[in-house]
Amino acid sequence: AQSVTQLDSQVPVFEEAPVELRCNYSSSVSVYLFWYVQYPNQGLQLLLKYLSGSTLVKGINGFEAEFNKSQTSFHLRKPSVHISDTAEYFCAVSEYSSGTYKYIFGTGTRLKVLA
Amino acid sequence: DTGVSQDPRHKITKRGQNVTFRCDPISEHNRLYWYRQTLGQGPEFLTYFQNEAQLEKSRLLSDRFSAERPKGSFSTLEIQRTEQGDSAMYLCASSSGQATNEKLFFGSGTQLSVL
Numbered sequence: 001a002q003s004v005t006q007l008d009s010q011v012p013v014f015e016e017a018p019v020e021l022r023c024n025y026s027s028s029v030s031v032y033l034f035w036y037v038q039y040p041n042q043g044l045q046l047l048l049k050y051l052s053g054s055t056l057v058k059g060i061n062g063f064e065a066e067f068n069k070s071q072t073s074f075h076l077r078k079p080s081v082h083i084s085d086t087a088e089y090f091c092a093v094s095e096y097s098s099g100t101y102k103y104i105f106g107t108g109t110r111l112k113v114l115a
Numbered sequence: 116d117t118g119v120s121q122d123p124r125h126k127i128t129k130r131g132q133n134v135t136f137r138c139d140p141i142s143e144h145n146r147l148y149w150y151r152q153t154l155g156q157g158p159e160f161l162t163y164f165q166n167e168a169q170l171e172k173s174r175l176l177s178d179r180f181s182a183e184r185p186k187g188s189f190s191t192l193e194i195q196r197t198e199q200g201d202s203a204m205y206l207c208a209s210s211s212g213q214a215t216n217e218k219l220f221f222g223s224g225t226q227l228s229v230l
Contacts, residue, residue, distance in 0.1 A: 009155070034218070043119070043206070043221035044158070090157050102171070103148070103219060105157035 002027035002095050006106035013081055014114050021076040021109045023091030032094040033074040035065055036105075039087045047089070050074060061085065086113045117141075119222035121207050127228045128197055135193045136225045140209030147190050148219065149182055150206040151175065158206055164190060197229045 007022045025031065035047040048059025055067040065076045074091060091106040120139045128134050140147050145166050150158035161180070162172045166187040176182075179197075184190040194201055204226050208219040 046218040
């Protein structure tokens with residue numbers, strides 16, 4: 001069965017510092033990988049996705065993620081964070097199995113950007 | 116494109132009562148998902164529709180839960196004989212496309228509190 005593990009529940013970081021949010025997954029079939037962001041009192045929004053091709057994926061708001069098949073990881077990075085990046089970040093996998101599509105989310109990482 | 120809308124935003128009910136939530140997906144989207152999110156957790160898959168057909172239900176969806184999408188447009192999620200453990204944010208998402216790589220568009224959710 002597929003699963004997603006986000007190793008850090010909370011990550012505090014100072015403004016303009018770099019950040020990495022970790023995500024590992026397990027799946028028996030090929031998967032597509034996503035990062036979603038949830039700002040306070042808002043719905044989840046897609047940040048970026050990996051489908052195939054280049055393992056370095058760029059998303060909105062200066063975020064990027066790197067797919068590492070051997071380590072089954074899809075870590076999210078940003079070289080310089082802003083206060084407005086404070087939010088909850090969810091890693092997700094999408095797998096086509098038994099005729100349906102299933103998205104499985106990790107437990108989330110709360111990014112707190114400090115002034 | 117008015118996005119995915121969910122109604123109500125908040126619902127407070129007494130244990131044992133029935134509740135019904137509504138989701139209006141983006142109009143041209145043929146796929147509709149229900150997720151449940153509790154504090155400190157990522158969204159958990161509940162069920163999935165392609166047009167009006169309910170293609171998959173999670174084991175999390177007990178017999179007290181029922182979802183419908185009668186005309187392949189809006190969907191309802193009903194919980195009968197609510198229990199305190201049903202307290203959570205219920206998220207609806209929709210998508211379209213021919214492959215599993217389409218992104219999910221989420222509504223802002225319905226927050227259910229069972230007293």
